[in-house]
Amino acid sequence: MKKICMYFFSGTGMTKYVVDRLSAEFERHHLSVDCFKIEDASMHHVTLSEYDALGIAYPTHALNAPKIVINFVKSLPQSNDMNTFIVHTCSSENHRANHASSNLLIKKLSKRGYRVFNNQLIEMPSNFAHKDSEAEVINTLKRADKRIPHIAKSVVALKSHLANNSFSSKKVLPFLARIQWLGAPIT
Numbered sequence: 001m002k003k004i005c006m007y008f009f010s011g012t013g014m015t016k017y018v019v020d021r022l023s024a025e026f027e028r029h030h031l032s033v034d035c036f037k038i039e040d041a042s043m044h045h046v047t048l049s050e051y052d053a054l055g056i057a058y059p060t061h062a063l064n065a066p067k068i069v070i071n072f073v074k075s076l077p078q079s080n081d082m083n084t085f086i087v088h089t090c091s092s093e094n095h096r097a098n099h100a101s102s103n104l105l106i107k108k109l110s111k112r113g114y115r116v117f118n119n120q121l122i123e124m125p126s127n128f129a130h131k132d133s134e135a136e137v138i139n140t141l142k143r144a145d146k147r148i149p150h151i152a153k154s155v156v157a158l159k160s161h162l163a164n165n166s167f168s169s170k171k172v173l174p175f176l177a178r179i180q181w182l183g184a185p186i187t
């Protein structure tokens, strides 16, 4: 693997924090990395076939990938089995349904011919519902900083890392939570 293309969405910078560090790790592995904001995707002409892998990064929103990320994936050109990895951030890794927030995204990517081999959930400070204390923020960032090199290593090695999301609450809760998308055009 020589060249990686990453697209990311980050509402308040936590996912960007992960993407920046992940890119630096890939570069340490002598890979070249191009990163694009999903909201600016239409401004760049990117030929994905020139890359060896595609990365998608996003924050978990109501147990799902944000709609902007799903819509972006729907606009991707058809691929022939491109190696694809996902990194999604959340405010609590302990909630089992967060692990399934990529289910729909993976389905859409597969439909367009992208082969998701690695899907990582990484806990970051919360930007909703509750405010972490300063000590919690520091600890969460320390844990993330420790994990990112391992995530990069497993992506570079094309290691399969896919959660078992067969447990029914993991499937049903993200599906039900998509009700919030109905309000997205209003906000």
Ligand SMILES: Cc1cc2nc3c(=O)[nH]c(=O)nc-3n(C[C@H](O)[C@H](O)[C@H](O)COP(=O)(O)O)c2cc1C
Pocket (backbone or CB within 6 Å): 009, 010, 011, 012, 013, 014, 015, 016, 058, 059, 060, 061, 062, 063, 064, 089, 090, 091, 092, 093, 095, 098, 123, 124, 125, 126, 127, 128
């Ligand atoms: C509208 C909204 C919904 C969220 N839903 C969840 C959720 O379902 N589960 C979770 O663990 N965190 C949730 N979060 C927290 C974010 O996923 C988390 O803080 C993330 O790291 C923020 O990344 P960002 O700064 O790149 O947007 C939500 C945040 C927002 C703003």
